[in-house]
Amino acid sequence: MSQNGPHQEREFYSFNGYVVALFGVLLLGLLGWMGYNIVQQQFGTPSLFQILVGAAMVVVAWFCFSGLYMLQPNSSYVLTLFGQYAGTDRSEGPRWALPFYRRRPLSLRARNLNTPTLKVNDRRGNPIEIGAAIVWRVEDTAQAVFEVDSFENYVSVQAEAALRHLASLYNYDEGDEGDAKAVTLRGNIDDVAHALQRELQARFAPAGVEAVDAKLTHLAYAPEIAQVMLRRQQAEAIISARQKIVQGAVSMVEEALHSLSNRGIVDLDTERKAALVSNLLVVLCSDRETQPIINTGSHVAGC
Structure with missing residues (x-):
């Protein structure tokens, strides 16, 4: 962390790369035209001033082209100048900055x-x-x-x-x-x-x-307890299912007794109600099919 706190991003204002590139091309064209005329000896022996102007044009053209860089969508360049953070350029397309800036590309994509x-x-x-x-x-x-x-x-x-x-x-x-x-x-x-x-x-x-x-x-x-936990989940599922079956069976038995009593179909004493409840719960809660036992009465007809 820096002495002034954490670095925060700030915008870097770069120049349009198309304009700078066009200016560099014009300089090279002008320099070529001057050289051509010198070769043709239309200007005679080049003077010191012409040499200095030509050299300056070469340096400026080099600055123009060496400072160009391209930015794709959702990408950026982090620029530093002699070790100091100068800013971040998030513009798209060709851009230009002084060649002295050190440029580090950084993607902004997910x-x-x-x-x-x-x-x-x-x-x-x-x-x-x-x-x-x-x-x-x-x-x-x-x-x-x-x-x-x-x-x-x-x-x-x-x-x-x-x-x-x-x-x-x-x-x-x-x-x-x-x-x-x-x-x-x-x-x-x-x-x-x-x-x-x-x-x-x-x-x-x-x-x-x-x-x-x-x-x-x-x-x-984890593999070492997976089988144990699977059996535990199966046991919990069986218990939950049993609870629902018992709750449903009790409701059905209660409704059956209530209907028999209201309609007067049969008059059951306490002992027979207990037997009926026991039989219905066995039938409703059993995992296997129940086999009915037919009661033919307490006395058998004469042979």
Whole structure:
């Protein structure tokens, strides 16, 4: 960081390259015409003044052509003069500046960074694998060039650090003790992506880099616990399904008893209601098809 604080980008006012190039061509044409006339001895032996004028025209023409440079759309040149920052030129097309300026090209286009798959621990300490795709671009060219040694390497290292820190803030998935509304890596992809983008922006700011977008591209348990966690997810799914089946069965039994009682189809005492409820729950909650047992009565007809 400089003594006056971090470098901030400022505009460099360059000249139109077409005008300067045309002026240089005219100088060369005039110089050629003068040389031709001297060869033809129309001016006789060239005087010292003519020699000095010709030399000056050569120097000016060299200045005209050596100071030309071309700027493509979404690109820039960072210019320094004897080690001091002079400004950033973001104009398009042919431009001209004094040849004494040192020009460093810098792209302003959006770039992609696909982080390698990282093995980290989530908030509970479970080892997981995580990766992300990050879109970034240079926003302040002066900070990108003068505040960090290599802004491309800086972005790569800070992106990995941000991803590791993000994984430690959230659980991979909901647990038995967790809040159902808590943000998780697997269940809240958009919220996690926004959090990652905010952290990347904070880390990239010293280098004058903008985090345009960030999305998780890989998220999984580490191989050593993947099978255990898969069985746990299957068990949680079975328990959840069982709970819904039981709730539905209880509602159906309650409705059946209520209908039988209101319509007066059969008068059931407490013991028979308990038996009916037990049988209905077995039928409705069983995983297998039930085999009915037909009750023919307590007395058998005469043989």
